[in-house]
Amino acid sequence: MTNTLTIHLHEVRQQDKVGLEILDKLVADSVPVSLGLGVDNLEAWQQHPQCYEHLREIMRAPNVELVQRGYRNICPKQETDERHTIRNPHHENRCSSFSDREINLDVQRERMKKGKEKLEEALDKECSAYCPPNGLYDIRTVEIAQNVLGYQHMVVQSILPCAPYRPRPISRHMVIVPQTKLDLAISAHVYTDLDHLPKVQREGLLARQINQGLSPLSTVKKDPWMGIQIPNRIMVPLDQLLRDWYVQVRDAKNWLMHVKQVLL
Numbered sequence: 001m002t003n004t005l006t007i008h009l010h011e012v013r014q015q016d017k018v019g020l021e022i023l024d025k026l027v028a029d030s031v032p033v034s035l036g037l038g039v040d041n042l043e044a045w046q047q048h049p050q051c052y053e054h055l056r057e058i059m060r061a062p063n064v065e066l067v068q069r070g071y072r073n074i075c076p077k078q079e080t081d082e083r084h085t086i087r088n089p090h091h092e093n094r095c096s097s098f099s100d101r102e103i104n105l106d107v108q109r110e111r112m113k114k115g116k117e118k119l120e121e122a123l124d125k126e127c128s129a130y131c132p133p134n135g136l137y138d139i140r141t142v143e144i145a146q147n148v149l150g151y152q153h154m155v156v157q158s159i160l161p162c163a164p165y166r167p168r169p170i171s172r173h174m175v176i177v178p179q180t181k182l183d184l185a186i187s188a189h190v191y192t193d194l195d196h197l198p199k200v201q202r203e204g205l206l207a208r209q210i211n212q213g214l215s216p217l218s219t220v221k222k223d224p225w226m227g228i229q230i231p232n233r234i235m236v237p238l239d240q241l242l243r244d245w246y247v248q249v250r251d252a253k254n255w256l257m258h259v260k261q262v263l264l
Helices: 014-028 039-046 049-059 105-123 139-148 194-202 205-211 226-263
Strands: 004-008 033-037 064-068 127-130 153-157 175-181 189-193
Touching (some): 004 175, 004 194, 014 194, 033 039, 039 049, 049 064, 064 105, 105 139, 194 205
Parallel strands (some): 004 189, 033 064, 064 127, 127 153, 153 175, 175 189
């Protein structure tokens, strides 16, 4: 069984700078890690030249892989739908709206292509996997990632510890790698944020994951053992339902807070 670790970058705050020092140590120790970010995150890092150049230096290491997390981490519908000023807008490949979740194929393709090009140009590193923001995506996202962008791996945020799988009959080449939060310590494939690295290091979770043996994300394959794949066929759709439920509950809380502010 392979184990993977993806570290997501967002803004540059004090905790991110501390996390960057921890990441630097991991890279120096030849620990295989994947770094996930979008163009909006890239631009935030470029506002801090010293940190940005440090990030570019880390990207040169052979044990570091670059994961494209969307384009700008903002729903394309936000430009025309005022509801997204209340609803969490951080999704690009499938909307969290109750009624209209579909994101136009051409819009998805254009944004995913732009994101890949800008990240690779700025960081001088080829992206090895695609990560749909907030874990929301559809069949067309997989098709674009594989057939247009040439990816063989997709990383998705999950709630349940699902095993890597191929999204048949869509693809016989793409491997989807569900990753749970490192804090939960329930899966071989995990993710965390850069500013959370100090916390998971203090709690021993980071060392625990590393001691289990990490592998590059690009080497992950679907586990051929049927004892894993059969229950996985139940867990994957269940995980997607739980992810949708989580997003809807979160958005409902935002709406309730908005209504409360309006009434007061």
